[in-house]
Amino acid sequence: MSNKYRQIWARIRCYKNRSSILAVPSLRRIPLRGPVVSSTIGFTLFTWLGFEKNTLSAEDELVYTIKHCVLFIQRDEHDKAEQLLHVALRQAQQIQHQLGITYIYDVMANLALEREQLDKAKQLFVTVAQRILADGATEDDPRMVHISSKLARISHLKKEYTTAQIGYDWCIAKLQQLIETTTDDVSTKKLLAMTQDWYGRLFIDCNQGEQGLSLMLSALELMKEVPDVEKEHIVIQLNDIGTVCDKLGKSDDSITYLQEAIALGKELKMDELGTMYVNLGRAYLKKNMIAEATKSCGYGWKLGTMSKNNIIKQEAESCIKEIKNHS
Structure with missing residues (x-):
């Protein structure tokens, strides 16, 4: 990967932490809602933001588009986010920004999972995995483990419990190995917390409450250890x-x-x-x-x-x- 692409990728990643713990449906709670901000999507996006298009490079435009995709997701304006993600994907494809393309597919996949569009989410996550593997990653790569955890979650939500359990077991084993062998384990702990929490909820769904509770408690302790996990x-x-x-x-x-x-x-x-x-x-x-x-x-x-x-x-x-x- 060139230094130029590394710098661009870092700019894109700052708008969304790939290892953040995702809010999942609770056993009895009302989901949080962010402020609703009226806005316009389309070819006038950068004018609306106050930027002059001719002063921006194609890579700048891609970064700004992705930034606002994520803002729409944070505000629960999912339809707008999805429309803008397709704009971002076309931009990335036009300039052949391979890392940007992979990232956008990942955001699309997470949005589909959040909206419980499970088949769509699965297809998109598989696409992301294929692109990461084609870029030289191994199955032990933390990015691959992250995707595998999401795929296990999809199987869980589809009530494919045996498949989900195999996936969660594999992910947790890999993450525990990573924690033992890496010095910077914050992201890994966050991903482990998310996976343990989801796995715990699977056991609860299967009327195995004690095992589920144990995993949820373990996830809670990890959340408390990681400094940038939101208190919510x-x-x-x-x-x-x-x-x-x-x-x-x-x-x-x-x-x-x-x-x-x-x-x-x-x-x-x-x-x-x-x-x-x-x-x-x-x-x-x-x-x-x-x-x-x-x-x-x-x-x-x-x-x-x-x-x-x-x-x-x-x-x-x-x-x-x-x-x-x-x-």
Whole structure:
């Protein structure tokens, strides 16, 4: 790879951390939503951004296009992101920027996975893997392990549990080997945390809660070790672990994890606090702590009402009804 391409690739990568832990569907939570910003996609993109097209090189245009693809994804404007990704792909192909092409396919694959377009995501990830292998990578390359983890996740979501389990086992073994042999293991730990979390959820889906909980706890510890993991991910993990503990009859542990999630969620002013309070109320109810359950579910209802979130309100009302029936 030429130094010129390395520099360009570094500029592109700064807009999306390939090893970031992806938010995954929780056992009982409301997904976060970013701000919606109205914008126009198309040939006027760079004028809209305030750039004069004739002052930019083709490589600059590619970088700016990819940057805004990622911004649209972060804002949950997925249709706009997908349209712009196709623009970026054409740009990369026109200048034969092979690394850019591979990266764009990877962003497309992750977007398809996020939208649970599973067949499309699988096809795109396979394309990315083929391109990386053609560039000289081996199957032990961290990029290949990352893709393999995503493919295992796709099998998991398609309820192909045996295939998913084989994939997760292979990825975790490879990642543990990498951690033992590399000095810069931050990215590897993040990927291991993501894979363990997904694997844990597979066990829960298969009614093997204890094994699932063990993996989710291991993922949580890794998340806490990695400095640049967003605290929101840790809050969600704490909430989900608390919910698993509740389902397994571990009410004391459930209360502990949910209280920790709420304390950190308050600091971050997360929209999901109402759901966490409802989960905590149900855990209190299992312990026959009626006053605490009523207070917690009532506060969850208040937060749902204030934020005009009907889903949280309905969950809280259901919890309050459970408390009254219990009494």
